[in-house]
Amino acid sequence: MDVFVIKGGRKLSGTIRINGSKNAALPLMTAALLTDEPLILSEVPNLSDIRNMTKLLGELGVQSDIETTDLGQTITHRVVDPTQSHARYEIVRTMRASISTLGPLVAKRGYARVSLPGGCAIGQRPVDLHLRGLEALGAKITLDGGDIIAQAPGGRLIGASVFLGGPFGSTVLGTANILSAATLARGTTIIESAACEPEIVDLANMLIAMGAKISGAGSPRITIEGVEELSGTTHRVMPDRIEAGTYMCAAAITQSEITLDNCPLDAMMSATDTLGHMGVDVNAVGSADDPMRRSCVISRTGAITPVQITTQPHPGFPTDLQAQFMALLCLSNGNAVITEKIFPERFLHVAELCRMGAQIHRQGATAVVTGVQQLTGAPVMASDLRASAGLVIAALAAQGQTIINRVYHIDRGYEHLEDKPAKVGASIRRANAEEFANSTMTL
Ligand code: EPU
Numbered sequence: 001m002d003v004f005v006i007k008g009g010r011k012l013s014g015t016i017r018i019n020g021s022k023n024a025a026l027p028l029m030t031a032a033l034l035t036d037e038p039l040i041l042s043e044v045p046n047l048s049d050i051r052n053m054t055k056l057l058g059e060l061g062v063q064s065d066i067e068t069t070d071l072g073q074t075i076t077h078r079v080v081d082p083t084q085s086h087a088r089y090e091i092v093r094t095m096r097a098s099i100s101t102l103g104p105l106v107a108k109r110g111y112a113r114v115s116l117p118g119g120c121a122i123g124q125r126p127v128d129l130h131l132r133g134l135e136a137l138g139a140k141i142t143l144d145g146g147d148i149i150a151q152a153p154g155g156r157l158i159g160a161s162v163f164l165g166g167p168f169g170s171t172v173l174g175t176a177n178i179l180s181a182a183t184l185a186r187g188t189t190i191i192e193s194a195a196c197e198p199e200i201v202d203l204a205n206m207l208i209a210m211g212a213k214i215s216g217a218g219s220p221r222i223t224i225e226g227v228e229e230l231s232g233t234t235h236r237v238m239p240d241r242i243e244a245g246t247y248m249c250a251a252a253i254t255q256s257e258i259t260l261d262n263c264p265l266d267a268m269m270s271a272t273d274t275l276g277h278m279g280v281d282v283n284a285v286g287s288a289d290d291p292m293r294r295s296c297v298i299s300r301t302g303a304i305t306p307v308q309i310t311t312q313p314h315p316g317f318p319t320d321l322q323a324q325f326m327a328l329l330c331l332s333n334g335n336a337v338i339t340e341k342i343f344p345e346r347f348l349h350v351a352e353l354c355r356m357g358a359q360i361h362r363q364g365a366t367a368v369v370t371g372v373q374q375l376t377g378a379p380v381m382a383s384d385l386r387a388s389a390g391l392v393i394a395a396l397a398a399q400g401q402t403i404i405n406r407v408y409h410i411d412r413g414y415e416h417l418e419d420k421p422a423k424v425g426a427s428i429r430r431a432n433a434e435e436f437a438n439s440t441m442t443l
Helices: 021-032 048-059 096-109 128-136 172-182 196-211 241-253 269-277 319-329 350-355 384-399 419-423 435-436
Strands: 002-007 013-017 039-044 062-069 072-079 109-115 139-143 147-151 161-163 186-190 214-215 221-225 233-236 257-263 279-284 294-299 308-310 335-339 359-361 368-370 380-382 401-405 425-430
Touching: 002 384, 002 435, 013 419, 021 039, 021 048, 021 172, 021 196, 039 294, 039 308, 039 425, 048 072, 048 096, 048 269, 096 109, 096 128, 096 147, 096 368, 128 139, 128 147, 128 161, 128 172, 128 269, 172 186, 172 196, 172 335, 172 425, 196 214, 196 233, 241 257, 241 269, 241 294, 241 419, 257 308, 269 279, 269 319, 319 335, 319 384, 350 380, 350 384, 368 419, 384 401, 384 425, 419 425, 425 435
Parallel strands: 013 257, 039 233, 161 186, 308 335, 380 401
Antiparallel strands: 002 401, 002 425, 039 072, 062 072, 109 147, 139 147, 186 221, 214 221, 257 294, 279 294, 335 368, 359 368
């Protein structure tokens, strides 16, 4: 098992290129199940979640040819065996996004057996809305041995009105599942209370390029007219807004100036607006031709002003940046309040930040962060992907050395997390946990 060894306090300077989005790429990959033709995705990030999805698709009869380029991976997906429809627990338990194979499988093959994902570190995470949506499209859903079995009577789903609103708003992967499934259903589907996340828009754009008839993606009402079949296509995965937001926090906490290239600024307004209120400048530079692929300069010179943050569905503040902003607010000059409305238990980073000297008081889904003058390096434990990213942000500014254990969580969602900040001047390296413990290794 690896650890990150980070020595805080270094200024950052230079340029980081943002890679393709993990959360866009995963449902885009499962759309390969919807067509008999090749689906080519470029700028797919090289992450363990992507490798797991490639493995799962392989078990579902999809061959993936991977070419590595300077801009990430180009993966050509081809269905070679459409008889396989079982997403096994052994893979699903490593990656909840496996659930996004369910809609494409039942829509195209008329049958799916997908292991029910269990809870995870950030909460219970039910899939009831996914199942309700597929049932509305005519699928017969049963449970057997921990697996969801979905069957389309007569082999084809039927268009319907589907309401995807739940207690915490809509569901992102649920919307991806129903949207994908409805492309091949007979008749028209209306998804009401659809997720408006930019990753859903990216998926809809690709499905349209494959011949799907979709309107309204990016709004709470999406209309899909089912077609007989979809073709293959070539699609460039949108850049990762959460990776971009994480590096914005890295620049801000180290009081540095860095440039981000390939940054999806148009999808990040809640984060950049919040940074503005905190005294962090985010300035777009260069061509504005594609608002989802901008260059921008992030800098901070004054103190960090405390703010109130409430996580919400897009275009509200993203839950996936909550931990990183909390790390930044640990050094503000006052009291900040963070309320987590998407995953009310997503606070595993709080105790670890407190080990580094942060003052955070949590009550239920709200945390009050009282700014301190200085964080101090410490051994800490990564728990989930974004909590771990928050610890990296804190460590970059902390006095002394921080050891982050269990970095496999970070490898799920950040490509080369040790390389990109190091390239702009951070002191961060990966080490084998046992070797590190047995050595006097210094940076
Ligand atoms: N929910 C239900 N029923 C459902 C589905 C969801 O009650 O059937 C609840 C969830 O428990 C949660 C809320 O609805 O309280 C929103 O969950 P959602 O379904 O939108 O989450 P997801 O689609 O499973 C994606 C991202 C997450 C991100 C959330 C919210 C991927 C692969 N995952 O998950 O990303 O936090 O949307 O934006 O796209 C991450 O990248 O670290 C990550 C966890």
